[in-house]
Amino acid sequence: MSNKKEKVAVIGAGSWGTALAMVLADNEHEVRLWGHKQEQIEEINRFHTNQKYLPNIQLSESIIGYSSLQEALEDIEVIILAVPTKAIREVLGKIREFQLSKLTIVHVSKGIEPDTLLRISEMIEEEMPNDLLNAVVVLSGPSHAEEVSLRHPTTVTVSSHDEAAAKRVQDLFMNQNFRVYTNLDVIGVEIGGALKNIIALAAGISDGLGYGDNAKAALITRGLAEIARLGTKMGANPLTFLGLSGIGDLIVTCTSVHSRNWRAGNMLGKGMKLEEVLENMGMVVEGVRTTKAAHQLSEKYAVRMPITDELYRVLFNEYHPKDAVDNLMGRLKTNEMEDLTNLLNIE
Numbered sequence: 001m002s003n004k005k006e007k008v009a010v011i012g013a014g015s016w017g018t019a020l021a022m023v024l025a026d027n028e029h030e031v032r033l034w035g036h037k038q039e040q041i042e043e044i045n046r047f048h049t050n051q052k053y054l055p056n057i058q059l060s061e062s063i064i065g066y067s068s069l070q071e072a073l074e075d076i077e078v079i080i081l082a083v084p085t086k087a088i089r090e091v092l093g094k095i096r097e098f099q100l101s102k103l104t105i106v107h108v109s110k111g112i113e114p115d116t117l118l119r120i121s122e123m124i125e126e127e128m129p130n131d132l133l134n135a136v137v138v139l140s141g142p143s144h145a146e147e148v149s150l151r152h153p154t155t156v157t158v159s160s161h162d163e164a165a166a167k168r169v170q171d172l173f174m175n176q177n178f179r180v181y182t183n184l185d186v187i188g189v190e191i192g193g194a195l196k197n198i199i200a201l202a203a204g205i206s207d208g209l210g211y212g213d214n215a216k217a218a219l220i221t222r223g224l225a226e227i228a229r230l231g232t233k234m235g236a237n238p239l240t241f242l243g244l245s246g247i248g249d250l251i252v253t254c255t256s257v258h259s260r261n262w263r264a265g266n267m268l269g270k271g272m273k274l275e276e277v278l279e280n281m282g283m284v285v286e287g288v289r290t291t292k293a294a295h296q297l298s299e300k301y302a303v304r305m306p307i308t309d310e311l312y313r314v315l316f317n318e319y320h321p322k323d324a325v326d327n328l329m330g331r332l333k334t335n336e337m338e339d340l341t342n343l344l345n346i347e
Helices: 015-026 038-047 085-098 122-128 145-149 165-174 186-208 212-231 238-242 244-255 260-269 274-281 285-299 304-316 320-331 335-344
Strands: 007-011 030-035 063-066 078-081 103-107 133-140 152-158 180-183
Touching: 007 015, 007 285, 015 030, 015 078, 015 133, 015 145, 015 165, 030 186, 038 063, 078 085, 078 165, 085 122, 085 285, 103 122, 103 165, 122 320, 133 165, 133 186, 133 244, 145 180, 145 212, 152 165, 152 186, 152 244, 152 320, 165 180, 186 212, 186 238, 186 244, 186 285, 186 304, 186 320, 212 244, 212 304, 238 244, 244 260, 260 274, 260 285, 285 304
Parallel strands: 007 030, 007 078, 030 063, 078 103, 103 133, 152 180
Antiparallel strands: 133 152
C-alpha cells in the first residue's frame, strides 16, 4: 500500500462505487462520492449509510457525498467512473464542460456499447479530449460489492496502456483486504469483464429451469471458450482469460446470488418476461445490453458464439429458454481439444 494520500472522486454512488469508496477511505485517501440523487447524498453525509445499495453497511465519515459534479471534481486528478455503460457518455460530457486539469480515469463498469461496439476505454478516449485525459485504467475481476463492503478478501486486476498509471491505481486501492494485480492487456481485461455477464445470464436461466451443476459447469467452461475466441480475434492475449478478469470473474458471476445478471437469468428461466425482470431488479443488468453488442461483434469478426446466439434469441426474439438449451445440446459434434489448441495458437 502506498503512503501517498490522494484526493479521489468516485463518480456513481451505486453499490460498486460506494464499496470502492470504502476501500479508498480505508487507505486514508480523501474520497468524494458523487451521486445524482440529492436524498441519497444527504443520507451518505448525515447517516454515513447508503441503504438502497449496501444495506446495513456503515460508511467511513471521511467519505463525503456530492450532488454537484463540478464541486466533486475540484482539484481532482483521479476519478473512479462507476456508472452504468449507458450513462458513461452523458457523464463524461458533463465532466468535459468544466474539468481543467488532466485526469486519470479509472473505469469499473463492465460492458460494451451496442451498435458502436466500443469497449468502455474506447468510449472514454472518444469523449475526452487529449488535453483533459492523462490515462485510462480498467479495474476488473471477481468482486461483489456486498463482499468488498464487508472487507472480505478480494482480488482484482487493473489494466492500462500506461503502465505507470496502472501502478498508481494499484497503489491507490491495495490493502490487506483488497489485493490488486496489474495486466497490460486492456482488450482482454475489458472483454472478459463484459462478456462474463452474458454467461451469468445463461447460468441463471439454467438454474431457473431447474437444471443442476452439470449444466452450469458446462455453460461456464464453454462460455469461457466463447469469450476467449472473440477476445483473441479482437487482439487480446488468450492467457488473460485464464486470469482474474476471465475465469475468476466468470466463476463468481455465474455462481453467486449477489450477481444481478445471474438473478435476472434465474427469473427468465422461471418464466418471467424480460420487461418484468428488469422492472423487478431495480438496477442495471449490464448483460442484457452486452448480449446485443456481443452478438453484433460475433458477426463482425465471424466468431462462433453459440451461447450468446441462443441468449440473444431469448432476450430479444421471445424465444423460450428451454428451446435455447435444447439447441445448444443438439449442436453438431466437435472436438474440444481442437477448439482449445486453435484458441491458444498451439501448432
